[in-house]
Amino acid sequence: MGESVIRAVDGISLSIARGEFVALLGQSGSGKSTLLNLLAGLDRPTSGAVLVEGRDLGKLNSQELAHYRRTDVGMVFQAFHLIPSMTVVDNVELPLRFAEVERAERERRVRESLERVGLGQRLQHRPSELSGGEQQRVSIARALVNRPALLLADEPTGNLDSRTGEDILNLIREVSVSLGMTVVMVTHERALADRFAHRLIFLADGKLISSTPAAAIAQPGGAAAANPNGTQEALA
Amino acid sequence: MKRYDMLELAVRNLRQSKLRNGLTTVGISVGVASLVAMLSLGVGLQQLATRRLAGSGMFDTVFVASKVDARGWDRDEDRKDQNPEKAPALDEAARGQMQRLPYVTEVEPEIRVMGEILYGGKTHFGFVTGLPMSARENEAFESLQGKFFSGSAAPEVILLNDFAKELEPQNPKSLIGKQVTLRYGEHQPLTADAEHSGRPELPGGQADNSSAGDDYGFSVVRKTQALKVVGIVDEEPYGGMRTVSRGRIFLPVDLTEKLNMAQFSDMRSPLRGQGKTFMTLTVRVKDPAKVAQVQDAIKQMGFRTFSVLDATKSLRRFFTVLDLFLGIFGSLALAVATLAIVNTLVMAVLERRREIGVMKAIGASDTDVKALFFTEAGAMGFFGGVLGIALGFAIGKAINLGTGIYLHNHQLPAEPVWILPTWLIGAAIVFSILVSLLAGLYPASRAARLDPVQTLKYE
Numbered sequence: 008m009g010e011s012v013i014r015a016v017d018g019i020s021l022s023i024a025r026g027e028f029v030a031l032l033g034q035s036g037s038g039k040s041t042l043l044n045l046l047a048g049l050d051r052p053t054s055g056a057v058l059v060e061g062r063d064l065g066k067l068n069s070q071e072l073a074h075y076r077r078t079d080v081g082m083v084f085q086a087f088h089l090i091p092s093m094t095v096v097d098n099v100e101l102p103l104r105f106a107e108v109e110r111a112e113r114e115r116r117v118r119e120s121l122e123r124v125g126l127g128q129r130l131q132h133r134p135s136e137l138s139g140g141e142q143q144r145v146s147i148a149r150a151l152v153n154r155p156a157l158l159l160a161d162e163p164t165g166n167l168d169s170r171t172g173e174d175i176l177n178l179i180r181e182v183s184v185s186l187g188m189t190v191v192m193v194t195h196e197r198a199l200a201d202r203f204a205h206r207l208i209f210l211a212d213g214k215l216i217s218s219t220p221a222a223a224i225a226q227p228g229g230a231a232a233a234n235p236n237g238t239q240e241a242l243a
Numbered sequence: 244m245k246r247y248d249m250l251e252l253a254v255r256n257l258r259q260s261k262l263r264n265g266l267t268t269v270g271i272s273v274g275v276a277s278l279v280a281m282l283s284l285g286v287g288l289q290q291l292a293t294r295r296l297a298g299s300g301m302f303d304t305v306f307v308a309s310k311v312d313a314r315g316w317d318r319d320e321d322r323k324d325q326n327p328e329k330a331p332a333l334d335e336a337a338r339g340q341m342q343r344l345p346y347v348t349e350v351e352p353e354i355r356v357m358g359e360i361l362y363g364g365k366t367h368f369g370f371v372t373g374l375p376m377s378a379r380e381n382e383a384f385e386s387l388q389g390k391f392f393s394g395s396a397a398p399e400v401i402l403l404n405d406f407a408k409e410l411e412p413q414n415p416k417s418l419i420g421k422q423v424t425l426r427y428g429e430h431q432p433l434t435a436d437a438e439h440s441g442r443p444e445l446p447g448g449q450a451d452n453s454s455a456g457d458d459y460g461f462s463v464v465r466k467t468q469a470l471k472v473v474g475i476v477d478e479e480p481y482g483g484m485r486t487v488s489r490g491r492i493f494l495p496v497d498l499t500e501k502l503n504m505a506q507f508s509d510m511r512s513p514l515r516g517q518g519k520t521f522m523t524l525t526v527r528v529k530d531p532a533k534v535a536q537v538q539d540a541i542k543q544m545g546f547r548t549f550s551v552l553d554a555t556k557s558l559r560r561f562f563t564v565l566d567l568f569l570g571i572f573g574s575l576a577l578a579v580a581t582l583a584i585v586n587t588l589v590m591a592v593l594e595r596r597r598e599i600g601v602m603k604a605i606g607a608s609d610t611d612v613k614a615l616f617f618t619e620a621g622a623m624g625f626f627g628g629v630l631g632i633a634l635g636f637a638i639g640k641a642i643n644l645g646t647g648i649y650l651h652n653h654q655l656p657a658e659p660v661w662i663l664p665t666w667l668i669g670a671a672i673v674f675s676i677l678v679s680l681l682a683g684l685y686p687a688s689r690a691a692r693l694d695p696v697q698t699l700k701y702e
Contacts, residue, residue, distance in 0.1 A: 049604060049695045070608050077606025088601045088699065092259045104248045105606040149605065 015041035016052075017213040025156070028183055028190040030200035030221070033210035039193045040161055042210070046191060047080055047159050048072040059157070077106050081150030081188075083179075085162035087142040089134040089149075095121070096130045099149045106153055120148040124178060140171035144178065151182060158183060160192040164199060172196075176203045244611050253618035260591070267580075267587040268627045274577030275631025275675045279667060280638040281573035285566040287639075287662040292558055297531065299382060301481065305526040305538045306549040307341070309333040331545040333521045341526055344540050349527035351375040351496050353486040356504040360492060361424040361467070362410045369406055371427065372490030373499030374480065377527055381480045385656065389419040389474030396497040400425070400470040404477045406491035418472045425470050425492070428463040430505035463505045470494070486523070577675075580627070581682045584620055588686030592616070592693075599690055600698030609691040616687035617680060624679025628672035635671070639663055 016038040023029050031039040044050040045057050048064050057064040059079065067075060076082075089098045096117055103113040121130065124144040134142050143163060150158055160179060164172030180203050183190045194200050200207050201222045209216040244252075257264045296302050310330035331337060341350045351373070358371035378384065379391045392399050400423065407415035410423075479488040508522035528537045538548045592599070599612055607615075639661040647657035 044696050047604065049699075070610070073603070073606060073608035073611070076604065082604050084699065088597065088604070090598050090601060092255070101602070102605040104244055104252070105602070105608075105611055107245050107248075153606070 014213050016045065016210075019210070019213075019215045021208065021215060021218060023189060023191065025189055026183070026187050028180065028203060028205045029192070030204035030207050031191065031193045031210060032195060032197060032200055032207055033216075034195070036212075037210040038213035039210050041213075043159050043161055043191060043193050046157070047082055048075045073105075077102060078153060079155050079157055081153065081155040081158045083143070083146050083150050083158065083160040083163045085165035087134065087139075087146045087166070089142055089145055091134055094131045094133055095126065095137070095145050098134070098145055099152050102149060102153045116152055117148075120152040121145075123151060123182060124148045138171075139167050140174060143167060143171075143175050147175070147178060147182070151186070154186070156188060158188050158190045160190065162193055162195070164194065164196065172199065179203070244607075244614070249611075249614055249618050250622070253615060253622050256591075256595075256615070257619055257622060263587055263590070264623060267583050268623050268630065270580040270583040271577070271624060271627025271675060271679065272630035272634055274574075274580035275628050275671050276634035276638060277576040278570065278573035278674075279632060279635030279663065279671050280642070280661070281569035282566060282667055283635065283639050283661050283663045284642065285562060285569045286664055286667070287660045288565070289558070289562040290662055291658060291660055292562070293531075295382070296558070297380075299481065301551045302531040303528050303534065304550065305528065305534060305541060307333065307524045307526055307541055308522070308547045308549075309520065310545065310547050333524060333546060334519060337544065337546070338521070338524060340544060341524065341541060344526075344537055346529045346533040346537055347526055348529050349375050349377050349525075351525050351527075352500065352521045353523050353525055354496065354499045354504065354506065355486050355490055356427060356499075356506050358492060358504075359426040360406075360410065361426060362418075362421075366426070367406070367409050369491035370489060371425065371492045371494060371499070371504070372487040373496035374401075374487060374493050375496050375525075375527070378480050383476055383478040383480040386478075387474050387476050388416055389472075391474060392495040393473070395495045396501055397495055398468065398470050398498065399473045399495065401474040401476055401493040402472060403479065403491040403493075404475050407472075407475045415475060419475065421472050423470055423472055425468045425494075427466055427468070427502065428505040429466040430461050430503050430509055431464050432461045461505070461509065466502070468502060485525070487525075577678060581678055584623060584679050584682035585685060587623075588616060588620060588683055589689070591619070592686050592690045595690075596693060596698045599693050600695040603693075603695040604699060612693075613687045613691040616690050617683050620679045620683025620687070621676050624676040625672065627679070628675030631675060632668055632671055636663060 019038075019042065031042060033039045041050065045052055045064070046059075048067070051065050055065075059075075062075070064072065064075065090101070093101070099117045099120055100113055103116060108116070121127065124147050126141065126144050126148065129137065129141070134145065137145065143166075147163075158179065163175055163179065167175060176199055179190060179192070182188065190204075192200070192204065197207075204221045206218060207221050208218045309332060311332075338350050338352075341347060354371075354373040356371050357368070359366045359368050361367075374392075376392065376395050384391060387401070389401075392401070402410070402415075402418065404415060407418050411418050476493070479490075480493075481488045506522070511520070511522075526537060526541065528534050534550050538550050541548050602612060603609075642661045643659050646660050650657050
C-alpha cells in the first residue's frame with residue numbers, strides 16, 4: 008500500500024515585514040492553516056525553508072521549536088482552545104509557567120495582559136462561564152503574555168457574531184500596533200480582512216494566488232518595503 | 244517547567260477527575276497495603292521465632308569445660324590432645340578472662356546440689372540449683388507466679404510447682420512470701436594445720452603450687468539457711484535441657500556460690516591438688532549470631548566448649564525465602580494496581596488530547612508534557628503509598644487482634660505476629676512511587692508524541 012503525498016502548501020514564497028498585519032485568505036483546504044502551523048513551528052516543511060529573524064525553523068529540534076513557540080509566537084484559535092479546567096488567570100499564566108518565569112513576575116504580567124484585552128474581572132471564572140468574545144479575549148491575553156514578536160491567529164472571529172468579531176479584530180490591531188507585533192491571520196472573511204489587514208494573501212490548492220495591499224488601509228511605501236531586514240517568512 | 248509548578252499542575256489535573264483518579268489511587272493503596280501486610284507478617288513471624296529461640300536460652304549460650312574433665316565430649320579433639328592433664332584449669336581466673344571477652348554478658352557456674360527444705364515441721368528432699376539473673380528472660384518464667392529474685396545474692400527461693408505442692412498440697416501459691424529453711428552441705432576446706440597426713444605427693448610437682456585448702460581435701464558440714472519463697476514456676480527453666488534445669492529448688496546463683504555448697508564435682512580438686520575449679524561454666528552471649536566468635540575465643544584459651552548450632556542462621560535463611568514469597572504474593576495486588584495506573588493515564592491522554600496540543604502550541608516541550616504525566620503518575624503513587632501504609636497498618640492490627648483472640652482461646656499468651664518496621668514504611672512509599680512512574684512511562688511518552696496540529700484541528 009503506497010502513501011500518496013498531498014501538498015498542503017506548495018511552492019509558496021513570501022516575506023512578511025516586522026509589524027505587518029497580514030491576512031491569509033482562501034477556501035477550506037487551500038493551505039492557509041498549514042501555512043500558519045509552519046510559521047508557528049508546529050509543523051515542518053518537507054522541503055524549502057521557513058525563516059524567522061534569520062532562523063530556519065525546519066532545522067530546529069523539537070526543544071528549540073518549543074522554545075521558539077514559547078518566546079516568539081502567540082497563537083489565537085477559532086475554537087479559543089482554553090483549558091476548560093483552569094480559571095481565566097491560570098489559562099493566561101500557563102505559557103509563563105512553561106517559560107519558567109518567577110511567580111511574582113507571572114502575576115504582574117498576567118494582570119497586565121488581561122487589562123490590555125479589557126478583562127479586569129471574572130478572572131477566577133472558568134472558560135465555560137464566559138461568552139465567546141470573552142473567551143477569545145482570554146486567548147489573546149494568553150497569546151500576549153510572553154510578549155511575542157509574532158501573533159498567529161487562525162480564524163479568530165470564526166466562532167463569534169459579527170459585532171464581537173469586529174471588536175476582537177480591533178483589539179488585535181490595537182495590541183499589534185502598541186506592541187509592534189507582526190500579525191498573520193487566517194480568515195475567510197474578505198470584508199474584515201480588508202478592514203484590518205495591511206496585506207491580503209490569497210491561497211488556492213496550496214499555492215499563492217496573489218498578494219495585494221488591503222483596500223481600506225493606506226500604506227505609504229508598503230510595510231515590507233519599509234523594513235526589508237525585518238521579520239521574514241519565506242516558503243519554497 | 245519548574246518542579247514546583249509541575250507538581251501543582253499535576254495535582255490540579257488529578258483533582259479534575261476525582262472519581263477515576265481516586266479509584267486508581269485506592270487501587271494502588273490496596274496493592275501497597277497487601278505488600279506491607281505480607282512483609283510485616285514475615286518480619287513479625289521472624290521476630291517471634293527469634294524471640295522464642297532466644298527465650299529457650301539454648302542458642303545464646305556457650306558451655307565451657309576443662310579438657311581435663313570433659314574428655315569424651317569430642318573424641319576427634321581428644322586424639323589431638325596428647326596431654327590433657329596439662330590443660331588450663333577452669334578456675335576463677337579463667338572465669339574473669341571469659342567475662343572480659345566481647346559480647347559476653349554473663350559467666351556463671353552450673354551449680355546443682357542436694358538439699359532439703361524444712362517447712363511445717365517436715366523435710367522435703369530436692370535438688371538445689373543456682374540460676375543467673377538472666378534466667379528471668381527464659382520462657383519458663385513467663386508464667387511465673389510471684390516474683391523473680393530481687394538480687395543475685397538475695398536469700399530468696401523459687402520453687403518448682405510440683406515441689407511446692409509437696410510442701411503445701413492444698414494451696415501451693417500460699418507459700419509465696421513465706422520463710423522456709425534450706426538444709427545443705429557446706430564445703431569447708433581443710434588446711435595444712437588441720438590435716439596431719441601432710442601434702443599428697445603428686446607427679447609433676449603440682450603439690451607446691453597451690454595455697455588453697457583444697458590441696459588437702461575438704462569436709463562437708465551440715466548448714467541451714469533461711470529463705471523467703473518469692474515465686475513458683477510451672478516448668479523447668481531452659482526446657483529442662485541444662486544441669487541447672489534439673490532442680491526443684493532454685494536459688495540466685497551468687498547466693499549458691501556464697502553458701503559454698505558442696506558439689507559432687509568438688510571431689511576432683513583434692514584428687515588433683517588444684518585450687519577451686521568449676522566443673523562447667525555457662526557463658527551467655529549478647530547475640531546468638533556471636534556465639535561462634537565467643538566459642539572460638541574460649542577454645543583459644545584452651546578449654547573445651549559446646550554450643551547448640553546457631554539456629555538463627557538457618558532461621559534467617561528460611562525467613563528470607565518466606566519474605567520473598569510473601570513479597571511476591573503481596574506484589575500481585577500492586578501489579579494489578581499498576582495496570583490501573585496505565586489505564587487511567589492512557590484514558591487521560593486520550594481525553595486531554597486537545598489540552599496537550601494547546602500546551603505544546605503555547606510553548607510546552609515534549610519533555611514538559613512527558614514530565615507532567617510522569618508527575619501525575621508519581622503523585623498517584625505517593626498518595627496510594629501513604630494510604631496503603633495506613634490500610635496495611637489497619638490490616639496488621641486486625642491480624643494481631645485475631646491471633647491474640649485465637650491464642651487466648653487456646654490458653655496461650657497473646658503475642659504480636661505482625662510487626663511494621665519503620666524502614667518498611669519508607670520503602671513501601673518509595674516502591675509505590677517507582678512502580679507508578681514505571682506505569683506512567685508509556686502514557687507519558689504517548690502524550691509527548693502527540694502531534695499538536697492533529698489535536699488542534701477544529702472538530
